[in-house]
Amino acid sequence: GCDEAGGQIDNLVVAQGSDADSLDPHATNDQPSSRVKKQIYETLITQDENMELQPGLAESWEQIDELTFEFKLKEGVLFHNGEELKASDVEFTLLRALESAHVGHIVGAIDPDGIEVIDDYTIRIATSEPFAPLLAHLAHTATSILNEKAVTEAGEDYFRNPVGTGPYKFSSWEMGNEIELVRFDDYHGEPAHIPMITFRNIQEDGNRTIELETGEVHIAYDILPQDINRIEEHENLTLLRDLNFSTVYLGFNCEKEPFDDVRVRQAINYAIDVESIIDAVMEGSGEVATGPIGPEVWAANMDLDPYGYDVEKAKELLADAGYEDGFSTTLWTNDNQLRQDIATIVEEQLLEVGIEIDIEVLEFGAYLEATADGEHDMFILGWVTVTGDPDYGLYSLFHSEEFGEAGNRTFYANDRVDELLDKARRSAEPDVREAAYMEAQEIIRDEAPWLFLNTGEDRTGLRSDIRGFVNHPAGHHALWTVYVEEDE
Amino acid sequence: MSTQINPDKGKTNINGKPKKKRGQWYEVWKRLSKNKAAIVGAIIIGALIFTAIFAPLIAPQHYRTQDLENRQQPPSREHIFGTDNFGRCIFSRVVYGSRISIQVGFVAVGFAIVVGGLLGAISGYYSGHVDNVIMRLMDILLAIPGILLAIAIAAALGPGLVNVMIAVGIGSVPRYARIVRASVLSLRDQEFVEAARAVGANDLRIIIKHILPNCLAPIIVQGTLGVAEAILSAAGLSFLGLGIELPKPEWGAMLSEARHYIRDSWHMSIFPGLAIMVTIFGLNLLGDGLRDALDPRLKG
Amino acid sequence: MSEKIIEVRGLKKYFKTNKGPLHAVDDINFYIKKGETLGLVGESGCGKSTAGRVLLRLIPPTEGEVFFEGENILDFNRRKMRKARRDMQIIFQDPYSSLNPRMSVEEVISEPLYINKIYKKKNEIAERVKELMDTVGLSQRLVNAYPHELDGGRRQRVGIARALALKPKFIVQDEPVSSLDVSIQAQILNLMEDIQDEMGLTYLFISHDLSVVKHVSDRIAVMYLGKIVELGDYNSMFKNPLHPYTQALLSAIPIPKIDVEQEMIILEGDVPSPVNPPEGCRFYGRCRHRMDICNQKNPELFEIEKERFVSCHLHNKN
Amino acid sequence: MKKNNELLKIKNLSIEYKTDDGIVKAVDNMSFDIGVGETLGIVGETGAGKTTTALGIMRLVPNPPGKIVNGEINFRGENLLKKSEEDMRNIRGNKISMIFQDPMTSLNPVMTTEDQIAEVIILHQNVGKKEASEKAKAMLETVGIPAERGKDYPHQFSGGMRQRIVIAIALACNPQLLIADEPTTALDVTIQAQVLKLMKNLKEEFKTSMIMITHDLGIVANICDKVAIIYTGYTVEYATKRELYTNPLHPYTQGLFGSIPSIDEDEARLKPIKGLMPEPTEIPNGCPFNPRCQKVMPICLKELPNRVEVKDGHFVNCHLYKDKDQSMGGA
Amino acid sequence: MYRYIIRRILLLIPVLIGVSFIVFSLMYITPGCPAAITLGEQATSREIEQLRAQMGLNDPFLLQYWRFISDIIIRQDFGRSYATNAPVLDEILSRFPTTLTLAATGVLVAVVIGIPVGIISATKQYSLFDNVAMVFALIGVSMPNFWQGLLLILIFAVGLGVLPSSGYSTPMHMILPAITIGTSSAAMITRMTRSSMLEVIKQDYIRTARAKGQKESVVIYKHALKNALIPIVTVVGLQFGYLLGGAVLTERVFSINGLGGVMIASISTRDYPLVQGAVLFIAFTFCIINLLVDILYAYIDPRIKSQYK
Numbered sequence A: 001g002c003d004e005a006g007g008q009i010d011n012l013v014v015a016q017g018s019d020a021d022s023l024d025p026h027a028t029n030d031q032p033s034s035r036v037k038k039q040i041y042e043t044l045i046t047q048d049e050n051m052e053l054q055p056g057l058a059e060s061w062e063q064i065d066e067l068t069f070e071f072k073l074k075e076g077v078l079f080h081n082g083e084e085l086k087a088s089d090v091e092f093t094l095l096r097a098l099e100s101a102h103v104g105h106i107v108g109a110i111d112p113d114g115i116e117v118i119d120d121y122t123i124r125i126a127t128s129e130p131f132a133p134l135l136a137h138l139a140h141t142a143t144s145i146l147n148e149k150a151v152t153e154a155g156e157d158y159f160r161n162p163v164g165t166g167p168y169k170f171s172s173w174e175m176g177n178e179i180e181l182v183r184f185d186d187y188h189g190e191p192a193h194i195p196m197i198t199f200r201n202i203q204e205d206g207n208r209t210i211e212l213e214t215g216e217v218h219i220a221y222d223i224l225p226q227d228i229n230r231i232e233e234h235e236n237l238t239l240l241r242d243l244n245f246s247t248v249y250l251g252f253n254c255e256k257e258p259f260d261d262v263r264v265r266q267a268i269n270y271a272i273d274v275e276s277i278i279d280a281v282m283e284g285s286g287e288v289a290t291g292p293i294g295p296e297v298w299a300a301n302m303d304l305d306p307y308g309y310d311v312e313k314a315k316e317l318l319a320d321a322g323y324e325d326g327f328s329t330t331l332w333t334n335d336n337q338l339r340q341d342i343a344t345i346v347e348e349q350l351l352e353v354g355i356e357i358d359i360e361v362l363e364f365g366a367y368l369e370a371t372a373d374g375e376h377d378m379f380i381l382g383w384v385t386v387t388g389d390p391d392y393g394l395y396s397l398f399h400s401e402e403f404g405e406a407g408n409r410t411f412y413a414n415d416r417v418d419e420l421l422d423k424a425r426r427s428a429e430p431d432v433r434e435a436a437y438m439e440a441q442e443i444i445r446d447e448a449p450w451l452f453l454n455t456g457e458d459r460t461g462l463r464s465d466i467r468g469f470v471n472h473p474a475g476h477h478a479l480w481t482v483y484v485e486e487d488e
Numbered sequence B: 001m002s003t004q005i006n007p008d009k010g011k012t013n014i015n016g017k018p019k020k021k022r023g024q025w026y027e028v029w030k031r032l033s034k035n036k037a038a039i040v041g042a043i044i045i046g047a048l049i050f051t052a053i054f055a056p057l058i059a060p061q062h063y064r065t066q067d068l069e070n071r072q073q074p075p076s077r078e079h080i081f082g083t084d085n086f087g088r089c090i091f092s093r094v095v096y097g098s099r100i101s102i103q104v105g106f107v108a109v110g111f112a113i114v115v116g117g118l119l120g121a122i123s124g125y126y127s128g129h130v131d132n133v134i135m136r137l138m139d140i141l142l143a144i145p146g147i148l149l150a151i152a153i154a155a156a157l158g159p160g161l162v163n164v165m166i167a168v169g170i171g172s173v174p175r176y177a178r179i180v181r182a183s184v185l186s187l188r189d190q191e192f193v194e195a196a197r198a199v200g201a202n203d204l205r206i207i208i209k210h211i212l213p214n215c216l217a218p219i220i221v222q223g224t225l226g227v228a229e230a231i232l233s234a235a236g237l238s239f240l241g242l243g244i245e246l247p248k249p250e251w252g253a254m255l256s257e258a259r260h261y262i263r264d265s266w267h268m269s270i271f272p273g274l275a276i277m278v279t280i281f282g283l284n285l286l287g288d289g290l291r292d293a294l295d296p297r298l299k300g
Numbered sequence C: 001m002s003e004k005i006i007e008v009r010g011l012k013k014y015f016k017t018n019k020g021p022l023h024a025v026d027d028i029n030f031y032i033k034k035g036e037t038l039g040l041v042g043e044s045g046c047g048k049s050t051a052g053r054v055l056l057r058l059i060p061p062t063e064g065e066v067f068f069e070g071e072n073i074l075d076f077n078r079r080k081m082r083k084a085r086r087d088m089q090i091i092f093q094d095p096y097s098s099l100n101p102r103m104s105v106e107e108v109i110s111e112p113l114y115i116n117k118i119y120k121k122k123n124e125i126a127e128r129v130k131e132l133m134d135t136v137g138l139s140q141r142l143v144n145a146y147p148h149e150l151d152g153g154r155r156q157r158v159g160i161a162r163a164l165a166l167k168p169k170f171i172v173q174d175e176p177v178s179s180l181d182v183s184i185q186a187q188i189l190n191l192m193e194d195i196q197d198e199m200g201l202t203y204l205f206i207s208h209d210l211s212v213v214k215h216v217s218d219r220i221a222v223m224y225l226g227k228i229v230e231l232g233d234y235n236s237m238f239k240n241p242l243h244p245y246t247q248a249l250l251s252a253i254p255i256p257k258i259d260v261e262q263e264m265i266i267l268e269g270d271v272p273s274p275v276n277p278p279e280g281c282r283f284y285g286r287c288r289h290r291m292d293i294c295n296q297k298n299p300e301l302f303e304i305e306k307e308r309f310v311s312c313h314l315h316n317k318n
Numbered sequence D: 001m002k003k004n005n006e007l008l009k010i011k012n013l014s015i016e017y018k019t020d021d022g023i024v025k026a027v028d029n030m031s032f033d034i035g036v037g038e039t040l041g042i043v044g045e046t047g048a049g050k051t052t053t054a055l056g057i058m059r060l061v062p063n064p065p066g067k068i069v070n071g072e073i074n075f076r077g078e079n080l081l082k083k084s085e086e087d088m089r090n091i092r093g094n095k096i097s098m099i100f101q102d103p104m105t106s107l108n109p110v111m112t113t114e115d116q117i118a119e120v121i122i123l124h125q126n127v128g129k130k131e132a133s134e135k136a137k138a139m140l141e142t143v144g145i146p147a148e149r150g151k152d153y154p155h156q157f158s159g160g161m162r163q164r165i166v167i168a169i170a171l172a173c174n175p176q177l178l179i180a181d182e183p184t185t186a187l188d189v190t191i192q193a194q195v196l197k198l199m200k201n202l203k204e205e206f207k208t209s210m211i212m213i214t215h216d217l218g219i220v221a222n223i224c225d226k227v228a229i230i231y232t233g234y235t236v237e238y239a240t241k242r243e244l245y246t247n248p249l250h251p252y253t254q255g256l257f258g259s260i261p262s263i264d265e266d267e268a269r270l271k272p273i274k275g276l277m278p279e280p281t282e283i284p285n286g287c288p289f290n291p292r293c294q295k296v297m298p299i300c301l302k303e304l305p306n307r308v309e310v311k312d313g314h315f316v317n318c319h320l321y322k323d324k325d326q327s328m329g330g331a
Numbered sequence E: 001m002y003r004y005i006i007r008r009i010l011l012l013i014p015v016l017i018g019v020s021f022i023v024f025s026l027m028y029i030t031p032g033c034p035a036a037i038t039l040g041e042q043a044t045s046r047e048i049e050q051l052r053a054q055m056g057l058n059d060p061f062l063l064q065y066w067r068f069i070s071d072i073i074i075r076q077d078f079g080r081s082y083a084t085n086a087p088v089l090d091e092i093l094s095r096f097p098t099t100l101t102l103a104a105t106g107v108l109v110a111v112v113i114g115i116p117v118g119i120i121s122a123t124k125q126y127s128l129f130d131n132v133a134m135v136f137a138l139i140g141v142s143m144p145n146f147w148q149g150l151l152l153i154l155i156f157a158v159g160l161g162v163l164p165s166s167g168y169s170t171p172m173h174m175i176l177p178a179i180t181i182g183t184s185s186a187a188m189i190t191r192m193t194r195s196s197m198l199e200v201i202k203q204d205y206i207r208t209a210r211a212k213g214q215k216e217s218v219v220i221y222k223h224a225l226k227n228a229l230i231p232i233v234t235v236v237g238l239q240f241g242y243l244l245g246g247a248v249l250t251e252r253v254f255s256i257n258g259l260g261g262v263m264i265a266s267i268s269t270r271d272y273p274l275v276q277g278a279v280l281f282i283a284f285t286f287c288i289i290n291l292l293v294d295i296l297y298a299y300i301d302p303r304i305k306s307q308y309k
């Protein structure tokens, strides 16, 4: 219950749209799991809401050479099982992460032989080649530090016996339904305010709002755009809206006719009124995207010119490309309501310039396979730059070595872009990197392998008396700072 | 044969002319037409079919025409069922939706009847090992819950009208196989089948001419009710997001979409919901009526 | 008159059941002479219908031979059998289930003609149907009627017309009147008699009603639990029944007359199950005259006097 | 036939069914009476209204579609049609019992036979459960079924045994009137003989009056004292057994006798009644038998003949005997 | 009887193997690689390949199937979910109580309403009560479950605010889903009870009971009902089996995380072991319910009992 008039509550109920898959940071990398793991585990480095790097379990760090960083660990940090955090745990964690198929890519740059424990509280980590985003990657929940003993003891069942150093420790899990965490009293930092957290799985988006209204939950994640007004106008509720790292885009299969012609891609960019789509589908939530990465991501190019809605120009370009009578093609999406809605409007708007579209809605699994294999023509997808570093948001999506499954499902290839992305990845100089990314984004905008749709936002609904909650752009929000305002 | 007794001399209603050839179906029709509920059902279904055929004439606009300026408008003179989240006319979409529901219902059931009927007929007529194998197969199919089977099949084949129809159809194959098998088993030993064999009819003729026509009654009844179920299942699949191609107006998909708007725009979910309900209602009425008409034993 | 048109030797039909083989017909032997009627009586379930069906090869026998005009029809191939069927027809007990409810009178009667391609032209078939309907006393206006529009008597006439369509020589009549009312029953019996005289047909007449059997038959066979227990000329059988079962059967029929002193022989118990029947005489359990030997050995059917057969140890002098 | 020990007297009983095709007059103006210890045979072909008559006496005609439209059923001087349902329940199974046509379907398949017999005993006799089941077992023995089989279910018995169980139920409370609706039609002759013998014995033992419904004139000859011949719900002849068998008057009765093959004589040909029973909803005007009657007269097409007492206790409904009515009545 | 039950249980084995084979094949031919899906949109091909090899997905179809089925048969091990790595059985069993209570309450509601209404309707055929009940029953059958659920939420959770709309923690939470599920079941049971009773009431043995002088109520509830029970029990069993298999849509509408939901989720994530496990479990419960129904038949009807040899 949460109708206790003011005062502290003893159980914070948080609703999200899906249950966690696993509480082993190396077993999965899905949002619902990360949101729970965030409370249990800590990383060497953290990023605050502004994506500034802050000390985590590592008190300090320094770059030793082009490839190597040295980290100094905080002393006296206890795991939930009573063990003290040692550098060996960090080594163990990173090696284990490297083995993992699920999160391997996040630590992929690290050279397994380059991890060196200097003493109990000092560790060096080297990459196999220069990798500028390493620190950002080490702030990702996937690199949460585990306790070697706990992992070995639990074996296969570690995923539901997680042991971290975070402010909350795992208590119980009713699979598919809810997870309970309790405050860790030996936490090395500022202890959490609320003694217990319950993560409830409420699948139906609308129901989360209803439950928030009826007071069954205190915090509800991923509020439907349709419910924005309702919550904002509700006297007992607050809605937090903040842009996040996600971008939704409409991609063209650049290897297939007619999308191998840049004019066709540009024409479609002109032919679609993105703003109206965002309004209709998302009630105007988020922002119309102007480039491949959103403003929250570092080095996002905010000066790109939007194409704008210009049917005449679109027709011209099509005529230029030899399609004055338009053509028929397909638009692929998976069974995600948002994407389907976008497709519905795109279809209608493209009719205007003579392009007839069949919408192919595939089930997620089939969709991933088909788009990876290049069976598609146009498609709608999204991307989250989880690390907040542009490398993550550009490299695998536009580099010609990352075709298909790896992320580049448009099969877009541009030598200059490849070169720029490689350079930025290697360089340790933020200025050099920024310049490279800016140019790459410009080329991508002009060559239009994507039609940029929108930058997503996190919408979290709160009971009004909940304080201390901040949306984190990566989507997993800290809960130990949350408290309930005393009634005056 | 001078002493021949002609029983027809005693008949009071002799009119000399040969009777019109009106088979059992005429009787069925006569009985059906006396059943008010069944007539209501028939009218509903008739109206539905009419709507489906003349959808372009009935619907004020095309089902996909959008008007993003006028989204989620409540019912008005212009759009009597209001508009949806794309500003499309819900009435038009409901009208066009009848086409899909009818197609799904009839094709899925048709598929199930053909496949199930064939399996059932073979199973019943030949019995023995063939029967055993087929019926165990049906048991297996039955043991997999229908909607889950449909989901799995839809996932395997991909969404789309045809696949939905197959998915829904396969799930009800065992039912028809069982019905037909039971009928065939009971008919196989009827004396008229034996009589046909006695005058030299072969298996094929016996199955086609003597057995199948007599299985028709339970199949028709089950079929009518099955169409209702198929429409519901298809709507359920759409509700789960495994339905029909966009932007086709399947009622279940409309409902599914409308549920996000249910609190502000009740009309978006009421009308497709009512359309489903009325259709199923009509089919059930008709099916019940047919059952009574086809099986005079059941008459009150 | 003395030529055997049908001869059955060692005919057996066992049905498979869960509890074991069901001896529906168990080693029966008899013959029927051209132009005569052999009556086959027995209680429900004793195997009369099965005998009739196996005889026509509508179901395959377990063992035995059936000679039709000297040839064993059980050896016939498909084509030959089809031809033989024209000569051997059947009329069923139940006029309700023996007509396909979805076929009109005309379709029913013309089906044999159509299947056997007797006529080339449609109107020839129609002519013949007309003729047959006249023969069995059905009004022409019923050509398009469906069975449910007809009463039992008329239905049975349709069945008879169908059997006659191919101009058979031999007809098995499986209780053709037992589901009809007495007044209709009499009409049908007369009709069959007329047809027999006219066409020189041979009948196997199956019934459980002894008075009917007696009325129509020249010779009578009495069956009990898959076996023929007594067979002979109707007169001598009725005057002097030999088998205790026949005696009981005869005595049990209530006579519709007053002032006849009728002493019914009441048999104990019911007919035993044909699944795993007893080793010895099958009538043993209910017999008034049972002897030790009856329980051990099944009596053979033997000719006690000319054309008079009985299977009972009481009469077996050897 | 006018005896004082009259048990049941039926006067002008008419019962109708409402069907889709019209009104079926299943029983039309029927009258007869039964004395104590007497057995009346009701003979008629399918659909003649035999079962309906019996149900009428029990007041069990299914309503709808059936309805008793007219008449009186006087049982020991009281009109059953005026009794409350409650009173009727006390009579059914107690003073008047009925045996139904088909032994295969008239027993409840999910109750043991013993329970089914005990049920009627508990209902009408002031006894406990235990005693009732003892009595039920005794009843089973009476009809020749070993008492220990009382725990068995109907399907475990043969047809003849089931019919005997039905008889046991009917006789359990020693009724004054037993209505047997074709109790042996579904049975084989040898079994029929068993059942008939049993009924005869029981009748004598318990002094029960009986209505024996049948279409078999042989059974009537065997067991009845009086006979009513009915045709399409309409009594055509009503007489003592002797009268009827020695001097059948109505052309229909004569036709019936002509239709049955005889077991002890050789007849060359049967002499059946021509034609068929009319549809129940299309009974012809005048005498219902007129289309099939050999001796049909113009008046038969128009007027329904009244009941005529041709001889003492020999009634016939036929225009042929109109004149004799006067002459004989005068005699 | 015991032999019959044992035979039926043995017969389960081939049926379940058949089920697993069909499901396995279906999943196999379904496009979408489990490795790619578990890793999500943002995985690299190297990772996918690595995981695919780990999962043994590169092996031939029959080998994969054999590995799966032999694990079950030999080691009673249903494997671990691809997505969560939890033992499949745990995943299923943790959701089963929810589904079971939901189905049981739904069916209970349905039986408590359906059978009495059906009986009264049958005994008073064509009366006002009968007509009204039948119209309601028809509406109940015709109303799509998910729509009804939405309407109920709209009215009771949102409009009146008296009941919670989702989740499954207290009896209060159960009310709306149980009503939603119960309505169509109740409607079906009502209809079946009515027609079955109508059929039975016409039987000769009912006439016999009346001829004994038995009270009408006893005739109906003692003689008729037990005979009418077979088809009713069949429907109840079917409904129960169906609901255990997952009243998927109702669960979805009320955000109840039951068996049906996990089944659907696992299909879309190509979580083969979980799909297999869930389907097998559902099929197994379905067969067991069928068996229970058949045993119940024997209990109701001695004729059926005597066939069970």
Ligand SMILES: Nc1ncnc2c1ncn2[C@@H]1O[C@H](COP(=O)(O)OP(=O)(O)OP(=O)(O)O)[C@@H](O)[C@H]1O
Binding pocket: C015, C016, C017, C022, C023, C024, C042, C043, C044, C045, C046, C047, C048, C049, C050, C051, C208, C274
């Ligand atoms: N197809 C069959 N399968 C198994 N048993 C059968 C089959 N047909 C008949 N029987 C059994 O064979 C026995 C003889 O049956 P049949 O029909 O020949 O008897 P019937 O003398 O004609 O009896 P009725 O007078 O009742 O017609 C019976 O016990 C019957 O149950």
Ligand SMILES: Nc1ncnc2c1ncn2[C@@H]1O[C@H](COP(=O)(O)OP(=O)(O)OP(=O)(O)O)[C@@H](O)[C@H]1O
Binding pocket: D017, D018, D019, D024, D025, D026, D044, D045, D046, D047, D048, D049, D050, D051, D052, D053, D062, D065, D066, D101, D280
């Ligand atoms: N429930 C009913 N509804 C309508 N008509 C009925 C009903 N019961 C009987 N009849 C009709 O009433 C007439 C008399 O039927 P009844 O059953 O009394 O005849 P019956 O002499 O007993 O015949 P059977 O020898 O076949 O038993 C028949 O025409 C029959 O069709």
Ligand SMILES: [Mg+2]
Binding pocket: C048, C049, C050, C174, C175
């Ligand atoms: Mg027979």
Ligand SMILES: [Mg+2]
Binding pocket: D050, D051, D052, D101, D181
């Ligand atoms: Mg009757």
